[in-house]
Amino acid sequence: xxxxxxxxxxxxxxxxxxxxxxxxxxxxxxxxxxxxxxxxxxxxxxxxxxxxxxxxxxxxxxxxxxxxxxxxxxxxxxxxxxxxxxxxxxxxxxxxxxxxxxxxxxxxxxxxxxxxxxxxxxxxxxxxxxxxxxxxxxxxxxxxxxxxxxxxxxxxxxxxxxxxxxxxxxxxxxxxxxxxxxxxxxxxxxxxxxxxxxxxxxxxxxxxxxxxxxxxxxxxxxxxxxxxxxxxxxxxxxxxxxxxxxxxxxxxxxxxxxxxxxxxxxxxxxxxxxxxxxxxxxxxxxxxxxxxxxxxxxxxxxxxxxxxxxxxxxx
Numbered sequence: 001x002x003x004x005x006x007x008x009x010x011x012x013x014x015x016x017x018x019x020x021x022x023x024x025x026x027x028x029x030x031x032x033x034x035x036x037x038x039x040x041x042x043x044x045x046x047x048x049x050x051x052x053x054x055x056x057x058x059x060x061x062x063x064x065x066x067x068x069x070x071x072x073x074x075x076x077x078x079x080x081x082x083x084x085x086x087x088x089x090x091x092x093x094x095x096x097x098x099x100x101x102x103x104x105x106x107x108x109x110x111x112x113x114x115x116x117x118x119x120x121x122x123x124x125x126x127x128x129x130x131x132x133x134x135x136x137x138x139x140x141x142x143x144x145x146x147x148x149x150x151x152x153x154x155x156x157x158x159x160x161x162x163x164x165x166x167x168x169x170x171x172x173x174x175x176x177x178x179x180x181x182x183x184x185x186x187x188x189x190x191x192x193x194x195x196x197x198x199x200x201x202x203x204x205x206x207x208x209x210x211x212x213x214x215x216x217x218x219x220x221x222x223x224x225x226x227x228x229x230x231x232x233x234x235x236x237x238x239x240x241x242x243x244x245x246x247x248x249x250x251x252x253x254x255x256x257x258x259x260x261x262x263x264x265x266x267x268x269x270x271x272x273x274x275x276x277x278x279x280x281x282x283x284x285x286x287x288x289x290x291x292x293x294x295x296x297x298x299x300x301x302x303x304x305x306x307x308x309x310x311x312x313x314x315x
Contacts, residue, residue: 058118
């Protein structure tokens, strides 16, 4: 998903920019999270410009332009502004060379200024752009924070995902999203999930209707976003197409946004305490993340016992 320069201009906080020229180009799109310094492009190597990137001009670039004649400066900045850049950002509160201001206005290239140092601007912009340009997807499920782990519950409509979430809320765990989960990759290799706008802090329970979790359980019972560390699919035991792994030796994964997420399946039967099973699954995943795999340890211990027994029999 691309974003426009207009969104960048509207930022507040540590990333705060002032538009000084090229306001008619605010619809230009930023298509890549990497920020570029156009030093080589100002020297005439325009093939070094990457389309759709933010171009940052620091002390070195502005100092270079000041050393040129007025005509040379106009030629250098005109070449950059005719290139498919997203916008230009001048850092360190540097005074804007007039030819640069005029070229940006003429070619409708937004020209922004900031008081921040160049390296701080590049770091902050890169982090913000990586977050905003991260791949996204929408998943039908329920997302919770269980014992410090993000757990997404999957399964067909009506299987009991929201009821399981309600039981977990009663145990002190946190709700992130019900029914519609927006999933994105940010930073690279890490999945995060959040609630859809308008549905935040709400949980739909058949027979009870839509519940306001924040009002029922308090403001600390919800989170706006969490990483996704474990996916659990709830399935009807009678309709299940496969037998469950009795020992739990096999580590399974599901692909979300092309990232492998640890996955397990819980088959629903009358009398099973699903909330407890989900809670224990989260605890078990925490142990696995620390290199402790209970099932594999059990099987390894059984193998050692069998080998010892067989050795005594031969002796």
